[in-house]
Amino acid sequence: MLNLFRRAMNILFVYPQYPDSYWSFRHALRFISKKASFPPLGLITVSAMLPPTWNKKLVDMNVAALQTKDLLWADLVFISAMNIQQESVDKIIGECVKKRVKIIAGGPLFTQESDNYPQIDHFILNEAEITLPLFLKDLASGHRPRRIYKTDGYAALTLTPVPDYHLLTMKAYASMNLQVTRGCPFACDFCEITSLLGHKVRMKDTHQVIKELEALYRLNWRGQVFIVDDNFIGNKKKIKNNLLPAMKEWMQNHEYPFSFNIQSSINLSDDEELMALMIEAGISSTFIGIETPEEISLEHCNKVQNQNRDLLQSVRKIQNAGFQVSAGFIVGFDSDTPSVFQRQIDFIQQSGIVSAMVGLLNAPKNTMLYQRMEVEHRLTTTSSGNNTDLSMNFIPKMNIHDLLDGYKSIIRNIYTAKPYYERIRQFLMNYRRPTVSRRQVKFSNIVAFFKSNLIIGIANKGQGEYWKFLIWTLRKRPGLFIDAMTFVVYGYHFRTVYGLMTRDDD
Numbered sequence: 309m310l311n312l313f314r315r316a317m318n319i320l321f322v323y324p325q326y327p328d329s330y331w332s333f334r335h336a337l338r339f340i341s342k343k344a345s346f347p348p349l350g351l352i353t354v355s356a357m358l359p360p361t362w363n364k365k366l367v368d369m370n371v372a373a374l375q376t377k378d379l380l381w382a383d384l385v386f387i388s389a390m391n392i393q394q395e396s397v398d399k400i401i402g403e404c405v406k407k408r409v410k411i412i413a414g415g416p417l418f419t420q421e422s423d424n425y426p427q428i429d430h431f432i433l434n435e436a437e438i439t440l441p442l443f444l445k446d447l448a449s450g451h452r453p454r455r456i457y458k459t460d461g462y463a464a465l466t467l468t469p470v471p472d473y474h475l476l477t478m479k480a481y482a483s484m485n486l487q488v489t490r491g492c493p494f495a496c497d498f499c500e501i502t503s504l505l506g507h508k509v510r511m512k513d514t515h516q517v518i519k520e521l522e523a524l525y526r527l528n529w530r531g532q533v534f535i536v537d538d539n540f541i542g543n544k545k546k547i548k549n550n551l552l553p554a555m556k557e558w559m560q561n562h563e564y565p566f567s568f569n570i571q572s573s574i575n576l577s578d579d580e581e582l583m584a585l586m587i588e589a590g591i592s593s594t595f596i597g598i599e600t601p602e603e604i605s606l607e608h609c610n611k612v613q614n615q616n617r618d619l620l621q622s623v624r625k626i627q628n629a630g631f632q633v634s635a636g637f638i639v640g641f642d643s644d645t646p647s648v649f650q651r652q653i654d655f656i657q658q659s660g661i662v663s664a665m666v667g668l669l670n671a672p673k674n675t676m677l678y679q680r681m682e683v684e685h686r687l688t689t690t691s692s693g694n695n696t697d698l699s700m701n702f703i704p705k706m707n708i709h710d711l712l713d714g715y716k717s718i719i720r721n722i723y724t725a726k727p728y729y730e731r732i733r734q735f736l737m738n739y740r741r742p743t744v745s746r747r748q749v750k751f752s753n754i755v756a757f758f759k760s761n762l763i764i765g766i767a768n769k770g771q772g773e774y775w776k777f778l779i780w781t782l783r784k785r786p787g788l789f790i791d792a793m794t795f796v797v798y799g800y801h802f803r804t805v806y807g808l809m810t811r812d813d814d
């Protein structure tokens with residue numbers, strides 16, 4: 309490889325395909341003629357860490373097919389993946405092996421499952437800011453690089469470069485993404501984030517984040533930007549004092565070109581000043597892990613931040629501050645009883661949380677839950693990484709058939725057309741879109757509207773509810789028509805993913 313290193317190497321980044329899942333939003337994307345929700349941020353960040361003289365090319369298989377000529381061009385193929393992309397990963401590896409291209413792999417799937425991939429030539433695991441320079445150093449010095457580069461340490465994010473956004477075909481994506489922090493101060497027992505990224509919240513400097521916004525702006529991106537941090541408010545003090553005022557100023561100076569989406573813990577509701585600052589900086593929605601309204605299950609899974617509070621009230625406070633709230637819910641806790649299913653349905657319907665991701669509990673490797681299931685000899689397989697595909701990787705306490713029936717009843721009762729549109733109405737009645745995130749009608753909105761009339765209003769089940777909802781929105785909340793239509797196409801995606809389009813439930 310030394311000879312290769314001396315010339316400009318050809319690096320092919322390959323991002324595996326996602327299956328059709330809740331998170332893929334594939335069926336909603338067709339309305340706005342986009343191919344994927346988000347670009348592969350990890351790979352374009354790694355790209356920016358490689359020597360600038362190397363030639364780089366990205367194939368995101370969610371956007372374009374991987375072609376033989378790309379593999380023949382490449383000296384090295386870099387793959388990054390999550391568990392949910394395993395099937396596509398296997399195909400890519402097969403192609404690379406056939407073409408004898410060396411594979412370098414990193415990211416959450418390989419960090420946890422490197423033993424399962426004997427065909428991979430080199431693993432750059434954990435934090436690339438630490439492990440990638442070691443690999444590059446060995447490569448440059450003429451030593452045969454080690455097979456595995458890993459570390460127990462956590463990198464300072466001040467070392468992280470601006471991602472190579474220019475490698476992306478931006479128009480194929482519904483949203484761009486960027487990272488501000490890594491790590492989460494909490495310790496929910498089913499969550500793998502803290503084993504991968506630690507409890508200490510590490511943060512980029514404010515000027516780094518602003519540089520990333522500038523980079524996106526200069527590449528003419530306008531619209532949604534997802535801040536991928538697992539808990540954006542992990543270090544409230546720093547984001548309040550430094551980051552948010554700078555973001556607000558930048559957004560004002562650039563006439564609010566972006567609308568930010570984040571993930572946060574529910575204790576956001578306890579800090580009105582923080583919420584106001586976030587809204588002023590252009591953050592318009594947040595995803596929150598609510599998991600369950602059952603206090604005993606929250607205790608068992610160590611979700612301390614959700615305990616001893618009126619969860620519904622907390623959600624309302626966040627919505628009233630101007631945020632759209634989406635949330636995750638889980639069934640399958642040891643303490644769940646048959647009444648949990650109706651309690652989840654009631655909570656979701658009352659909350660006006662339109663995008664409610666309900667999943668079955670799973671125990672990813674390196675979590676406290678996994679360790680407990682191992683000790684109790686209840687593990688059955690590895691987690692698929694898709695918690696809406698009806699799979700569990702351990703034996704639940706509740707009879708599995710009752711659990712699956714209950715799970716399906718939640719999905720039916722929140723995603724068939726009638727209750728779904730009811731939930732959007734509930735949300736729209738209380739929602740006031742903040743002035744800073746006013747939405748302009750674009751040509752793509754008009755196209756999406758006509759497509760939805762055809763696809764949802766004529767060609768599929770639940771048409772009656774669709775037209776009733778449109779008329780209601782035009783009469784009661786005309787100023788929120790674009791938001792309403794966005795939720796309508798999300799609903800089409802959810803019903804398709806959950807197989808509700810072919811049932812007689814509407």
Ligand code: SF4
Binds near residue numbers: 493494502538
């Ligand atoms: S708050 Fe979220 S990111 Fe943090 S440990 Fe819990 S589930 Fe994981």
